[in-house]
Structure formats: structure tokens, C-alpha cells
Amino acid sequence: MHPLKPAKAVLKNIRQETADVKTYTVQVDGAFSRELSPGQFNMVGYPGVGEAPISFSSLWEDGCIGHTVRSVGAVTAFIDKLAEGDELLLRGPYGKGWPMDIAKGRDLLLVAGGLGLAPLRPVIREVLQSRDSFGTVSLLCGARNEKNLLFTDEYEAWRKKISLFLTVDEAVTGEPWGHSVGLITGLLDRVKPDTAGTCAFVVGPEIMMRFVCRGLMLRGMQPADIFVSLERRMKCGVAQCGHCQHAGFFVCRDGPVFPYAQVTGLMDGML
Amino acid sequence: MKIDIDYIARVEGEGSVKLEIAGGKLKSLKLNIWEPPRFFEGFMAGRKFDEAPDIVARICGICPVAHMVTSIRAIEKAIGFVPSDEIVRIRRIMSLSQIMASHVVHLYVLALPDYHRLGMITGLDAEIRRLLRMKEVLNGVTAAFGGRALHPVAMVVGGFTKLPARDTVGKLISGLEGIRGDAQDTLKMIAGFDTPLLEPETEHVALSGDASSGVIISDCGLRTDEDAYGNAFEESELSYSNAKRTVVKGRGSLMVGALSRLNLNLDTLHPTARAAAREHGFAPPVKNPFMNNTAQAIEIIHCIEECITLLDALTGKEHFVRPALREGTGSAVTEAPRGLLYHHYELNRKGVVEKADIVTPTAHNVLSLEEALHKLARENLDLPRDELVLQCEMLVRAYDPCFSCSVH
């Protein structure tokens, strides 16, 4: 089997999350791997348009997988125009996801900036399902403004089992906003990680991850307990096209989730 | 009544025709070429001699080769470079392929739709297929020696930087042989259309039979060398048009292009082309400018044969010599698809152009075209307005004018 040969998939459901983000529930043909883990990604695309790496925002659920996509460029803008019932192509799963085995039995701190919540959603789902396997679980979630929050209708269910903290850079709707305003680093003091027992998963724009990780270290966490998910340009997803190379790592194969210790201070990165 | 044809579609560049009719009489008619000037002769000053052919190519997207060949010839004369026979042969092949390709575009894309009272060629499927077959082969010839068909790059002062492989040349020949039938069909198609009767008086001017002679002749007894071009022709500016217009000194309007070439040189054409001319009743002197289309179709038949002969004669040797710099002045006249093209350069000792002068086929034709339009309108004032407009446009298109060239 050609590792680059995509499989056909059908869009079963499309949900508008924000103005430029939609969640696609996708039915894939039988050959697609059953072994998906949170934090992994697919190469998603359409013939003639190309492919782009997109994280799973949900793993197998009712025979479907989920992708949450922001329309920013050639591939994503094209996907944005598709309708339910349309076909698209995908291949995967690729990459190393979140180290769930390391997190098990410990406190877990999830920090998501913007669309970063998408690759953490499968983690949240897993935590909700086997809540007892984890200690205290907190989710810090930041967005530009209220209109950019993802998965808002799921928050209530999440809150029942984990602590959820929200912040926006600025509140714009004029509706009462009962949460924080300001950078996500401002939420770090709300969770007070148990420095030895906590494991942190951080994902968002690289500059945001930089300051969150530094904040966590300043509060006593060890770099080895912090995990980040990197974004790089990718054309193949299988460590061959070279686009995602980051100082010798293939982000697609060695990541996208890395221990912070491994990727901090590398040239051309911001961490 | 005023008739403004704001722009004439399906010609190269921008031009308009304005008629004023009063009391059943044509009061005035003006052909205004409003193509904006780009000032080639102005900015050529200060450029290096070897840039000139690449620059002048951009005067025209349909006959870049004609401009390149002419400027190269003038510049080589200025620096005292004598091209090898092989180089001369290939340049001729380039010119021929360009003349044919230009005629094909003109006949099919620009002129043909009129005869079917269509806005454009779409819908005429058989014709489109024939056009594309011919285009493929003809552009292939230009591209094989020039690198690409439009604005070729391998044709430079000093020769051709690279030649195609021997078997490519073989393929070009068989390609040309393959479109002989299409060329005949093209002539049959064009000659089959009814054209308005129109016999304006003008002087037909062309190069004498041997295209590389640089000797200009006419049906009024003109005979002059390209170096003495300035003594025989005169250019003047018009207040209502960006294109200048050229006259034969002391006489008046002239017509250049396929019709003039055939009127003057029919007997030097390849026998198949002569036979085709006979068959379709083309017997000089032919004065009707609408017959220019027929002349073009006959020329295609001839050019295919001449091109094949030249391709056969290629040796693959002596195709490029790096030219040495020298101060000097050079003029050249060649036959572009649409007729006489004149380039003149003065180079300083660093090889920098100090002065450039370019007179294009359309500049030569402008006055006779305007006169012919006058006559056409005068004689057809009774036609319905739309038909009169169409006939005026058809006449302009028959001349195959290149307004971009004429203004440059």
C-alpha cells in the first residue's frame, strides 16, 4: 500500500463553530486504522487542491472521526466550501500524540489557545470516559474573543468532571462575560499545579506556548512534565518531504507532540 | 449622423473609426489609433545592443520574431557582423513560421468570425480543429529554434544560442508536411467567401523576391535599398492618432503586406502556391484590400514549402558567434507578416544604443487603410448602419493591422 495514497471519506455532518471554523464529522472507509490516539493528525485534502495536516478533534465515535478546521489557505478554504455528503480524501493517522500513559494517575493540566482546543478535545473525551484514571484535571482555554470559542455547547458536560477556565483577549459581544479577560498566562495562577504530580499538555500558537511553558516552569514545573504540540508546514506527513523539519526533528513523525524539554531553545522555533 | 466605432475588436491593439455623415454624404472619416504610446524608441536609447532584440520583441505579441529579426539584422550591420549561411537560414525559418502563424491567427481568430456573422470563433468546431492543428506545428517550429514561440530567447545578435536536435528537425518537417492539406483547405475556405468590391488606388510596396536582399520595390517603379529607406519614405505625426503615418515621398499612401508581396512577387512563389493562386483566380494586379486574406492563405502554402526546404538544408554548424563590439549605424527592412518593417540603430563604441528608429507595417498602411475606409463608406452609405459598421471593421481587419506595433 502506497503510504501517500489517500482514502475516500464522506462528510456526514458539518457544524459551524465560529465564523471561520467548522467541525466535520467524517466517515472513512473500512481500511482506515482503528488505532487513533489523541493528538495525532490526518493529511486531509481534495484532489487538485492539495493536502493539509489536520488534528483529530474526535476519534472513532459512531463510526466517524472528527476534524475541526479553520479556513486560512488553499486546502482549508476549499474544505470550508464543502457540504454534507461531499467526498474528501484523507490519510493517516500520523505522528505521536499526547502521552496519555504518562498522564494517567497524575494531575493533568490542559492549556489550549484558539484552535489548540481541537487536538485536546480527544484528550478531554478520554478523561471524561475514564475519569478515575486521572487526578485533578483542569482545562485552561483562551480565545481572541467570545465569538472564537470552540465547542461551547460541550462545556457544561466537561465542567461536571473537570475544571474549566476560560479567558478572552477582549470581550466584544457586549453580553455579560463571566470569565477572565486577558492572556491565557493569567489563568495559570488559578490552577496552582502540584509541581511534582502534574503533567501539562499545551497547544496553541507557538508564541502562546512559549509563555505558558515559561509560566509553568516559573511555578515550579519541570520541562520534562510539559508537552507541546507544534505546527509546521507539511506535504507528506511521513517524514519524507522535509517541510516540517525543525532543527533535525520531523514534526510529523517525531511530533507533533513533543516533550517541551526536547524542543525548547531550538533555532527557528519560538519555544 | 455620426458613427463611432469606439474600438475595433479582433485586431491587435486599440483603434477606432469615426464617421460623420450629413445629407447622405460622407463628411469625414478618421481612423484613430488610440493605443497608448510606450516610447520604445525613447527608452531604447541607453540600452545595450544585445538587449535590443529582446526589447523590441515586446512591441508585438503576434509578430515578435519579425521585430527581433529586423533589429538583429540592423544591429549586426552596425557592428559589422556577418552571419553565417546557417544563421541566415534559421532566421528565415523563424520569419516564415511567424508569418504563417500570424496569418493563421488572423484568418481564423480575427477575420473568420465576420464571414459567419459571429462575435468570435467558438462554435466553428471544424475550423477550430484545423486552426489548432496548424498552430501546433507552426508554433512548434518557432519554439524549436527560439526556445518558445512567443518572445523567443535563443535568437540573438550573433546567431542562435542552441539548436534543436536533428530528430526534432525531422519531426518539424513531417509536421509541416502534415498541414499541407490544412493550408489548401484554409485557402479554399477564405477564397470561398464573398468580399465587398472595393478598388482603392494606392502603391503596393514590398521587398523584392529575395527576402534577404533588403531591396524595396513597388508597383509604381520604386526601387531602393534598405539603407536608403529614409530617402524614399517619410513619416509624419497626426493630431488625432498616436500612430504616425508613412508615405512614399512625393507620392502618397502605400500598402504593404501579403497582398502587396503577391502582387509584386507572385512568380517567385513555390509552384504549388502559384497553382493555388491560379486555381482561385488570384491574378495580379489585385487591388481589392479584402483580397489580402486570400493572399495570406496563398502565402501559407508557399511558406510551408520554403520552410521545409530550409529545414532540409540545415547543417547544424556555425549557429553562433559571440559578436564583437563596434561603433556604427545600421538599418534593416524585412517582411513582417503584415508587411515592411524598418529598424534603424546608432550604436556608440560601448555598444549602447544612442538612437533607434522603428517604422512598422501598420504605420506604412495607415493612410491607405484610411483612404480605403473612406472609399468603402462613400460607396456604401445606403447600407444599414450595422452592416456598414461591420464592413468598415472587416476592412480594417482585412489589413490585419497591428495597432500595438504601429504605436509602440
Place this chain on the structure above:
Amino acid sequence: MTRPRLGFFKFSCCAGCEFQTFYFQKHPAETLAAFEIVFAKMVLRGGAPEGPFDLALVEGTITEAWQADELKKIRKSSALLFAIGACAVNGGIPALKALAPELEVEGKVYKNLSPIHSIRPHPVDAYIQVDGYIRGCPPGERDLHEALTSVLAQKKPGFLRCAVCVECKLKGNICILTAYGMPCMGPVTNAGCDALCPTCKRPCYSCFGLMKQANAPALAKKFRSLGLSESDIRRKFTLFDADAALFSKADKLNED
């Protein structure tokens, strides 16, 4: 599926881009079949210059004031507008005029300048926002194809942005600059021509214009080391991209 409505507009130029699109490229018949030609003077009599257009292709340099007004109208009536060809993208050959005093250049062509109303030559994006650039003189087959098929597929086109050298190496040409010291502009020129000139063993003269990441001063230095004079170097960098050379900091080239 309805065919996208195409308008083709010519400003000051050789019209080569329009011929390239409808005649010289590899798929003219398919192009004519895929688009509804709403306005294109060179191939269509009549038509609707006012649009609306799904795609407007604009060729030519803007050299007269009415063209800028026309251009703004076209922009308003077009969903997508691509600049096509060196003239529209970079200023191209007509922009050479800007390198010398205006009246001097014009005076070399016309004795009477009073009917002449040229403005300084600029590429189209000096006046309007452009959705894509189809570079080259004439435009390259690959980018032109990408532009047209992207519109048909309703996706964002991916144009080439690397140096001509990349295409040159893909073809396996021996580099004429490094091996033979020919002053090739390939290293600073935007790809798209399939390295035509070096393949024909002549130096690239940059008809696709400078690529965005070009290091013009560094190549100028190389040319100096090959013995080119300052004016020769300046001429090389301005042939198709006088506008960039005049108005961007890429130009640190002197005259001697």
C-alpha cells in the same frame, strides 16, 4: 455547472498575454470551452466590458490616466482579478520609460508632445488590489494553467515563487553562471518559465521579474566580479522590473 465569466483587459503592452491565453498555451480549446468569454477584444467582437466577471485577467502597464479609472471599474465588477504578464505584474518593458527623464524619452519619439498624455508607467497593483500574479513575458505555462484551473476548481492558486535556478536544476542544466561565467539573472528571477534561457544556453534576462526573496545586491556583486560595468548591471536588473528597482530597497545598484 455554469462557466466562469471571463474578461480580458489590455492596457499598454504587446497583447502577447492575451494571445498566450487564447492561442499559444497548450490548452486553448479547453480554455475556450471552460470559460464564458464575456469580454476580450482580441478574440471577441462586442461583449460586455462592464461585466460582471468571475475572473478578470489584466495585461499591460498603466501608462495613461484613463487606464487607472478603467482598472478601478474592472476591479469593482470582478470577483477575482489577476494581473497577467510582466507588464501588469512588474511594469515590464513599458516601465523602462521611467528610468530616464520623461520629456526626454517622449521627445525622442514625438516632435509634438501636446497630444501625448502619458503618466508614469506602473504595474496594475499600484492602483488596485490584485488577487493573483501570473508572471512572465509571456506568462509561464505552469502558472497560467494553475490560475485558470484554480478558478475553475474554486480554489486558491499556488504560484511558483522560487528562483529560476530551481527549475534549471530540475532540468539538470549545467549552470552557465557558475560554470561559464555568463551573467545569468536566474538566481534572483521568479521561476515559471521552466528555466527557458539557461536551457537554451543564454543567460536569463529576468522576464519573470525579481522573486520576492531576491538578493539583488549580492548578485550584482557577483556580476561585478565577472567584469560587468555598473551600467551593465543596472540594465540587467531593470529590464523587466524597473518599477521594483526604482521603488524598493532591493536596488542598491549604482551607475558608473
Place this chain on the structure above:
Amino acid sequence: MYGNGMTGAPASRISDFLVPKASFFRWLDSLRESFSVVGPVAEEDRTVFREIASADELHMEYASTMLSPGKVYLYSPREDLFRISFGKDLTIEEPPRSPVQRIIAGIHACDTHAVFYLDRTFLGAFRDPLYENRRSNTMLIALNCSAASRNCFCSSMGAGPFLKAEKGYDMLLTDLEDAYLVEIRTERCRVLFNADATQSADAEVFRRKEEKERSALRTFTKTINTDGLDRALRENPEHPVWGRTADERCLSCANCVMVCPTCFCHDVVDELSMDMKTVRRYREWDACQDARFAEVHGGNFRARRTARLRQFVTHKLDQTHQYGVFGTVGCGRCITWCPTGIDLTEMAKAIQTRKA
């Protein structure tokens, strides 16, 4: 350090021969019946690898070529991946695998190592079927170099001038004036080898080989000190040599990457047909020197020329954790073919000596 090639079973018994050159080339010629034989051919004043019509065309005493045969013939510059058709249903077809059996003759030691490097990319965790197919259909006849070119530093990288790896290729030649020492490395090559007038190579022949190697080593003028090299580069990302070279000399033209025999990066491009019925998905070499290469939404990780130049140089001289080896084989091509002659060994030296 190198030598994890993948092709063919090792030769079952020691098969080392002394073969008169004439006889060797006769044998090679005889193979053209069933193989496409590619070798170094003099064209104008350069040597290029291409398919030969006769062994007479071979120019075995060549200096480095512009493109390495491995990169061109095993990992091709442009290659179709799929043809996708729209119709009632989307169909995705792989192009048929090429059945061509090929021999690359006269590939230098450094370029052979470069093939091993490409193996790491295309036959690693994910195996690329196109590369794999060609790799196993290609026999590599390596050639030890008798003299270094101006920019060679393979001796510093352990990749030449003599090939030390024992596997991963099929045959190794050492030029001993009128004869070749032929060392056969794979069973498939041993089966094929039937040159006439061969003698088995004795200790004396190997003594001459060693002598040749010593004399070849004496021809090197360029060296690089690999001791702590990777760390030195990693720890000096802001050394002035980066910015200075990028500003004053680097053209962003990507010639270095394109000629590098180990550079494996490529783009994947979809070409739609004008009738919108099919898509050709192909890959073609891409380069980290292209500003677009590391661009993502909202930013570009290597927007600066300095960063792009540093990526190339450190990928060759630093990022050893990628495959456990240096990314350069010391062929010197990026120096030779850089229009402004940027020399990565000089940059490394400046950093190693901490000289600004």
C-alpha cells in the same frame, strides 16, 4: 558511521577480481541488453550521468558531477504519485511501477554514501514504494576516487575517497591503471559477473589498492573538523557569520540544495487538467532556501534569509540526531555550484574558532 544500505543479499563468497579494463567494459556493454546502463559521460566540458549507448562513452576519470546519479536516478527530480479522476466516483490510480532494470556505473564513494542517506529518508519508518522499486531494480557499481576535486572534503566525513562500506551497493571498482580491482558485494552481482580474462585479486592487488588510497588522500585540500562540530553549530545560532553570509552572498537561489546529493525535500503538487476531469499529483524537489518553504498560517519559521541559510548548513553539519549521521557526505557540490561560492566548511571553521 555509514553503511546501512539495503540492496541484495551479500555475496556468498569473497569475490574480488583483477579485471583488465577492456574486459570490464566489454562485460558492462554486454549488460546493456537487459539493463539500462547509466554512467559518467563527457558532454561538452562537463561530465554528466546518463544512459550510455556504448561503454566507449564512459568517462570514468571524472571529477564530481553537478547532480549526483543517486538523486537523479533513484529519487527523481519530478515524479508522478497518483492520477486521480473525477467521474461518478473519485478514482485514485498509482502510475505503474517502472520495470526498468538499471545499472549505475562509476558512482563515487561520496555519492554512494549519499544513496545510503536517501535510504534513511525513503526506506525508513515509511517506505516509499517508488524509491524502493527503483532502488532494488538498480545495481550500483561504485568507484573509488583517485583524486579529490577542489571542493571535496569527503575524507573528513568518512565518506571517501575510498568506499569503506561493505553493503548497500553491488560492486566496487578501484582503478589500478590498466585494470580494475573488482570487489563484488552482492550475490546478484556475482551471478551476473562473467568478464573474461579476470584473475582473482591477491594480497598484492590489495596492497596496490591501499597505496592508491594513500595517494588519493594526499590530494585533499579541503577539510573539516567534525569533532564537536554539531554542538558548536547548535550553540552559536547567532554567530555573525550567518547573518553576514546571508546578507552579502546568499542569493536564496537554492542551487546548494538542488545539487546536494542528500537533500531529500520535495513539494507535492496537484495539477488539474483544463477539462477538470483529472488531477496529476506529483512531487518535485523543493528547497528550504525558498522563502515559502516553512511558511504557515500566521507566520514563517524561516522568513529571514539568515535562518534559511542556517537551516541548510546545520542540516548538513549539525542535525546529527536526525539519522545518527552527518547530513553531508563531503562532495563539495554546494560550494562548487553556489554562484557566489559560499563554503559551508569555511562557515563551520569561523564558528569553531569563534572568529567573527
